[in-house]
């Protein structure tokens with residue numbers, strides 16, 4: 001499996017250019033907010049997220065050996081004496097101007113005070129507690145614990161996403177993968193995004209590639225509505241949004257590439273293969289326990305065999321840790 005240790009990249013610029021580069025990183029949504037901007041001598045380092053280096057061509061990219069982290073420590077400081085040390089969250093995510101935090105079962109009685117502390121250290125309008133996702137639609141179970149509002153605009157990789165955190169999921173951990181796929185798309189390709197959501201993959205593909213057409217299929221009307229808004233927001237004209245179950249509405253024989261961005265979608269592999277032209281690439285996602293780490297590859301190979309097709313595994317990559325001992329992985333396979 002590809003190395004997945006967290007990347008601590010930063011753009012190193014002379015002080016005089018720091019503000020300009022910071023603004024660019026913010027605008028593109030690629031500034032790593034978990035680390036602080038640091039200055040050494042005449043140079044400033046602006047932390048950026050994994051795979052964002054290509055936005056800073058001509059600048060020096062460094063791997064930070066001693067990154068300075070922000071926020072987490074101050075959350076601990078604010079909550080010391082109010083919340084038992086071991087129940088203070090060590091991690092949370094910022095989506096646009098909303099903070100989303102997961103709390104240990106025992107920390108829930110302190111939800112309000114934790115929410116207020118998070119509002120103190122983040123310029124945000126609301127804090128939501130995330131109780132996980134359920135069903136094939138991956139609907140989040142969320143509770144408002146401070147502030148108000150659930151709709152926000154998140155920027156990443158030069159794309160804008162309008163999102164309602166109370167209604168649809170958003171995984172910041174998939175950010176690098178979304179950009180990786182967009183970069184693989186070659187000029188003139190037709191792409192099918194079988195689990196489009198609010199446009200997680202479709203929007204970056206439309207923004208960063210010269211795809212001829214992207215069929216974006218989404219079953220949940222709430223996500224579909226946001227997908228339509230995001231198409232407008234990013235001013236892209238090559239996405240064909242389709243509301244429906246991809247098992248039934250996926251066009252056949254049209255695609256150079258199919259994105260299966262759902263971690264429980266092995267039952268849809270045949271549909272994905274049918275969507276391809278004579279030859280094409282499938283990006284198949286799965287949440288798989290470490291003990292059966294080769295299961296996703298086996299499933300792709302089996303589906304191809306059943307359909308009388310051959311396949312060549314182009315890549316197998318960990319996207320992120322899903323839960324203890326379970327990985328979210330992606331298989332890239334050429335099918336012909």
Ligand SMILES: C[S@@+](CC[C@H](N)C(=O)[O-])C[C@H]1O[C@@H](n2cnc3c(N)ncnc32)[C@H](O)[C@@H]1O
Pocket residue numbers: 136137138169170171174178194195196197198200201217218219220223244245246247261262263
């Ligand atoms: C939550 S997204 C996956 C997240 C995404 N890969 C990312 O980068 O963050 C999966 C989407 O697939 C949709 N979905 C589930 N089953 C579907 C189906 N049969 N047809 C079309 N869309 C489906 C869900 O409603 C959801 O919006």
